[in-house]
Amino acid sequence: MNAVSSFFHGIGDRFRALPRWAKIVLAIAAAVIVYLLPIINPPLITTTDSDFGAVLFLCALYALVAIGLNIVIGYAGLLDLGYIGFFAIGAFTVGVLGSAHAKLPLLLCIPIAMVVTLVSGIVLGAPTLRVRGDYLAIVTLGFGEIVRLILVNADSLTGGSRGISNIPTPPNLDLFGIPHLVWDGFVAKVDLSNQTRFLQFGVTDSIPYYWLALTLVFIVLFLDWRMQNSRVGRAWEATREDEDAAELMGVPTFRFKLLAFATGAAIGGLSGALFATKQQFINPDNFTILYSVLFVAMVVVGGQGNRWGVVVAAALLTWAPEKFRFLADARFLLFGLALMALAIFRPQGLMPPRRSVRAKKADEVAPDQIDAEGVARA
Amino acid sequence: MPDTTPGTTPGSTPDPEQHDTAKETRGTRVDDDTVLGPDTEATPDTSVDISVEEVADLPKGKMLEVEDVTLRFGGVTALDGVSFHINTGEILGLIGPNGAGKTTCFNVMTGVYQPTSGGVRFMGEPLGKRQKFQITKLGIARTFQNIRLFHNMTALENVLVGADAHHSTGMFSALLRLPKHHAEESEGMDRAYELLKFMGLDKRADELARNLPYGDQRRLEIARALATNPKLLCLDEPAAGFNPAEKARLMELIQSIRDQGYTVLLIEHDMKLVMGVTDRIVVLEFGKKIAEGLPAEIQDNPAVIAAYLGVDEDAS
Numbered sequence: 094m095n096a097v098s099s100f101f102h103g104i105g106d107r108f109r110a111l112p113r114w115a116k117i118v119l120a121i122a123a124a125v126i127v128y129l130l131p132i133i134n135p136p137l138i139t140t141t142d143s144d145f146g147a148v149l150f151l152c153a154l155y156a157l158v159a160i161g162l163n164i165v166i167g168y169a170g171l172l173d174l175g176y177i178g179f180f181a182i183g184a185f186t187v188g189v190l191g192s193a194h195a196k197l198p199l200l201l202c203i204p205i206a207m208v209v210t211l212v213s214g215i216v217l218g219a220p221t222l223r224v225r226g227d228y229l230a231i232v233t234l235g236f237g238e239i240v241r242l243i244l245v246n247a248d249s250l251t252g253g254s255r256g257i258s259n260i261p262t263p264p265n266l267d268l269f270g271i272p273h274l275v276w277d278g279f280v281a282k283v284d285l286s287n288q289t290r291f292l293q294f295g296v297t298d299s300i301p302y303y304w305l306a307l308t309l310v311f312i313v314l315f316l317d318w319r320m321q322n323s324r325v326g327r328a329w330e331a332t333r334e335d336e337d338a339a340e341l342m343g344v345p346t347f348r349f350k351l352l353a354f355a356t357g358a359a360i361g362g363l364s365g366a367l368f369a370t371k372q373q374f375i376n377p378d379n380f381t382i383l384y385s386v387l388f389v390a391m392v393v394v395g396g397q398g399n400r401w402g403v404v405v406a407a408a409l410l411t412w413a414p415e416k417f418r419f420l421a422d423a424r425f426l427l428f429g430l431a432l433m434a435l436a437i438f439r440p441q442g443l444m445p446p447r448r449s450v451r452a453k454k455a456d457e458v459a460p461d462q463i464d465a466e467g468v469a470r471a
Numbered sequence: 472m473p474d475t476t477p478g479t480t481p482g483s484t485p486d487p488e489q490h491d492t493a494k495e496t497r498g499t500r501v502d503d504d505t506v507l508g509p510d511t512e513a514t515p516d517t518s519v520d521i522s523v524e525e526v527a528d529l530p531k532g533k534m535l536e537v538e539d540v541t542l543r544f545g546g547v548t549a550l551d552g553v554s555f556h557i558n559t560g561e562i563l564g565l566i567g568p569n570g571a572g573k574t575t576c577f578n579v580m581t582g583v584y585q586p587t588s589g590g591v592r593f594m595g596e597p598l599g600k601r602q603k604f605q606i607t608k609l610g611i612a613r614t615f616q617n618i619r620l621f622h623n624m625t626a627l628e629n630v631l632v633g634a635d636a637h638h639s640t641g642m643f644s645a646l647l648r649l650p651k652h653h654a655e656e657s658e659g660m661d662r663a664y665e666l667l668k669f670m671g672l673d674k675r676a677d678e679l680a681r682n683l684p685y686g687d688q689r690r691l692e693i694a695r696a697l698a699t700n701p702k703l704l705c706l707d708e709p710a711a712g713f714n715p716a717e718k719a720r721l722m723e724l725i726q727s728i729r730d731q732g733y734t735v736l737l738i739e740h741d742m743k744l745v746m747g748v749t750d751r752i753v754v755l756e757f758g759k760k761i762a763e764g765l766p767a768e769i770q771d772n773p774a775v776i777a778a779y780l781g782v783d784e785d786a787s
Contacts, residue, residue, distance in 0.1 A: 316646055323645035323652060324635045324659075327624075331632045334621035341581055343607035343636025343699050352642060 101402075101444045128307060131300045132289065136276045142418035146289075146299035150371060151415075152408040153306035154364055159391040159407035160313050160400060161360025166389065167398035167446075168321060169353035170333030171222070172230040175237030176388045178217075179210045179358040181380035183365025185244060186210070188257035188375055194250075199261040203366045210362025211355050218354035222347060225336070237385050244377040256376025260369050263305060266292035294370075302371045309367065310404070313360060317400055320356070329353055330398075394435060396442030406443060515671035515690070515720075517727040523700045526610075527732045529594075534559045534734055535611075535703055540579055540589035542758075549575045551758040552589070557703065562725065562735040564749035564766075566742060568778055571755040573738045574616055577705055580736075581613050582606040594702070607636055610702035614692040614709055616738075622681035626672055626691050627663055629680050633698030634659035659698075666694040670724075686717060690724075697728070704728065705736045710744065722748045742779060746770060754778065 108116065130138075131146040139145045158180065165173045186206035190197045197205075221232045244251045251257065270288035274281045289300045320326055328349045331339040340346050369375050387410070395406030410428075417424045435443075535557040542550040550572050557563045565573050578584045580591055582603040591598045593609055601609070612633070621629050638655040645652055667673040670690040675683060680691060689709055696704055706725065710718040718741070726748055729735050739745045745752060746766045754762040754769060756778040762769055769775055 319646050319648065320642065324638050324640040324655065325642055325645050327628060327632050327635060330624055330628070331621050334623055335619050337583075337603075338615065338619040338621070339632070340603040341583070341607060341613060342633050342695060343604045344632065345602075345604045356642070 124311070128304060131273075131303055132271055133274050133281075134276065136279065140412070140415045140418070143415050144299060146303055148412060148415045150299045150303040150306055152411045153303055153310050154367055154371075155388070155391060155407040155411045156310050156404045157306060157313060157364045157367070158361060158388050159395065159403040160310070160317055161357045161364065162388050162392050163395075163397065163400060163403045164317065164320075164329075164353050164360070165357035166392050167403065168326060168329040168333065169350055170329075171350060171354060172226070172389075173233045173354070173357065174230050174385050174389060175233035175235065175240075176357070176361055177380050177382065177384040178233075178237040178240035179214065179361030180365040180368070180384070181240050181244060181377070182213050183207070183210050183362030184369035184375050184380070185251055185257070185365075186362070187366045187369040188260050189250060191261040191369075192259045193252060193257045196261075199263050199370055202261070203363065206366040207359045207362045210365070211359040214355040214358025215351060217358075218351045222350045222354060234382070234385070237382055241377050241380050241382075244380070251377070254377060256374060256378075258374040260373045260375065262294040262370055262373065263301075265294055268292065296373065299371070302367075306367055309363065313363075314400060314404070321400075325349070325352070390432060394432070394442055396445040399442070399444050399446040402442060402444030402446070515724050516668050517724065519665055519669040520731070521665055521669045521697065521728075522731040522733075525700060526702055529559050529702060529734075531559050533557070534594060535580065535736075536592040537576070537580065538589050538592065540576075540586045540591065542575060542579060542584060543587045549758050550579065550586070553755065553758070553760050554589075555753045555760060555763055557734060557736055558751075559702075559734055560729070560732070561750040562729050562737060562748055564745040564752040565736060565738045565755065566740055566745055566752060566769075567755035568740065570757075571778075572758040573740075573755055574707055575758075576755065577613060577707055577736075577738065580606075580705065581611055604636075607699055607701075610700070611705065612636075612696035612699045612701035612703070613705040614689075614696050614707055616707040616711065618688050618692060620680040620688060620691060620695070623679060625677050625679055626667065626683060626687075627676040629691060629695050630663040630666055630698045631659050633695040634662050636699035662698060663694075666697050670694045685712060689713075689721075693724075693728075697733070701733065703734045703736060705738075707738045708740070709737070710739065710741070718744055742770075 108119065111119070126133075131149050134145060140148050158176070162173065162176050165171050165176070183206040186209045187199065187202040189195075190205060191199060191202045217233075217236055221229060224232065245254050247253070268291045270290050272283050272285045273287045273289065275284040275287075276282075289298055292301050292304075294301050294305075321329075328339070328344045328346075331342065331344055332346045332349055336346050368379075372379070391407040391410055392403050394410060395403035397403075413431075414424050414428055417427070420427065533556045537553055537555050540550050540553045541548065553572070553576065555563075565576065567573050575584065579586050580598075582598065582601055582605075585600065593606075593611060598606060598609075621632065624632070635655075638659065640652045640655050643649070664673060664676070667676055670693060672683075672687055672691055672694060675687060680688065683691060689712075693704075693706065693709060696706075709725070710721045713721060722744060725735060725737065737745065737749060746769075749766055751764065752762075752766055752769045753760060754772075754775050756774075761774045761778060762772045764772070
């Protein structure tokens with residue numbers, strides 16, 4: 094049963110053991126491959142029954158969602174069952190300001206959407222983060238539904254159940270075309286008739302949106318790493334481990350819980366905004382409670398607290414139902430069975446965080462540096 | 472000024488064999504809670520200087536005053552008009568039979584409970600309705616009777632959380648990696664290693680707290696509390712579950728913590744043990760203070776003997 098995590102951690106260890114230049118080269122190569130996935134259309138991975146670019150966009154979008162929710166659930170240990178609420182607020186902020194009531198450009202709408210969700214995170218969190226555990230889950234569950242019901246009923250603001258259309262797209266650059274590859278068995282051919290215009294955002298081609306989402310995933314991952322490897326990350330973990338003890342060790346736990354909640358909300362809002370601009374049309378039906386459940390499943394399957402784990406899980410859980418579309422309705426049955434099997438055999442998730450890695454790094458410096466004075470000089 | 476010369480306790484003799492054991496344990500990391508093996512008694516190195524400036528130069532006199540504190544839970548009176556004080560630089564023993572209200576008293580001092588009446592002054596200032604983390608920042612740190620480490624964090628990280636009590640890096644410093652972040656991280660790291668070495672835990676810095684042997688967990692709690700730079704260190708039965716030899720070693724360790732300038736409040740219900748270490752002793756029974764004085768006085772105090780041994784009404 095440990096094979097899965099030792100496989101992933103094995104990759105991680107081997108990667109860390111490499112010299113610096115090799116790490117950079119490998120990381121860049123991996124990033125390039127991930128960016129070019131929809132161009133390469135690798136056989137076995139590509140989805141034949143639905144647009145591969147669109148599937149990859151959803152993978153990246155949900156990866157972003159999972160990173161945000163991982164801060165709330167994985168780091169700070171707050172079970173948030175209404176995350177779709179923030180996603181919806183982000184999407185509708187873009188819809189309202191970009192199309193329904195004003196014509197602001199998208200690049201202005203996105204930061205506004207993040208601020209609005211951040212504030213709504215604080216407004217929701219300030220009273221509710223005083224309750225713990227199960228109660229918080231119930232309150233957030235209610236929040237997700239309340240947001241949806243408001244969207245349905247606030248006709249004049251959100252267009253009610255008709256939703257909002259003509260949501261602005263990101264600005265186009267349209268520099269050059271990139272031809273796709275087509276595969277004949279395992280032989281690749283360049284298909285000049287099928288090209289992706291570099292950075293033309295439109296309804297026909299999802300690939301530029303995928304690149305945009307993927308770039309945001311990398312940026313947010315980097316910021317997430319910086320947050321976690323600091324006083325803030327430690328405070329979150331301590332709060333999750335034992336809230337009272339953390340408080341007695343000088344951690345203002347409420348403030349840090351609120352920070353986690355608000356940060357998570359802002360990332361949820363960013364994802365929602367991205368979703369809105371890709372769809373160009375949104376209505377409240379896009380934001381049902383089922384998505385909250387799916388988002389939590391991504392974090393739990395990935396291994397709460399491991400940012401790479403939740404990214405992999407989000408991509409996997411989005412890609413798998415699309416890949417196996419030919420199984421028709423049975424695929425959701427299989428999907429459910431797979432989740433149950435996981436819960437039974439691997440309750441800690443595919444890639445649980447291996448907590449000692451960070452401390453190990455510190456330890457590499459330590460032994461020879463702890464000299465006679467007993468002070469580690471890093 | 473506190474005595475900061477290196478201590479010469481027997482505990483500080485290095486033992487190479489034990490260090491090897493520690494290394495082996497690290498090599499074969501165990502992922503579950505199965506490490507209950509023999510307590511590979513690590514050797515504290517009391518020669519490490521763990522004193523900090525803000526603690527070293529405190530004015531002499533009363534550091535903490537508990538003033539007529541009464542605490543009721545519904546019909547139960549847990550503390551009944553308890554008053555005592557702690558002088559700067561001493562080790563005060565708080566003793567009493569089980570259920571006497573010792574831990575409750577700790578909880579009042581650290582802000583876990585608000586007293587029904589009366590109050591606590593620290594450095595001349597009433598604690599009032601301060602929150603727990605604010606009291607820690609004022610300079611009162613504690614350990615717990617039943618170990619409450621952050622079990623899924625490493626020993627080092629546990630101590631770092633304590634050190635963060637006097638740091639102020641927030642989201643923006645962390646995201647932008649401002650100089651403050653770097654300065655506080657390296658300060659915290661230095662401080663943590665210093666304390667882990669003092670407690671004899673430096674070889675296990677990267678092990679998860681829950682995988683440490685019991686005795687190490689107890690010492691790690693003390694290290695974590697010390698990392699907050701406390702003016703007053705409150706230890707709640709730090710030797711619970713130890714055998715007599717381990718207890719004696721821990722008491723020596725506590726004395727050397729005091730020698731480095733810290734003021735210590737020690738809960739312990741083993742009277743014999745407390746006698747040797749403490750400067751003064753306060754005895755509680757059923758939520759009331761029944762005696763206060765030098766260890767020798769306490770030893771001969773009939774009320775204390777009665778509380779511990781139980782005496783017939785006639786005989787007393």
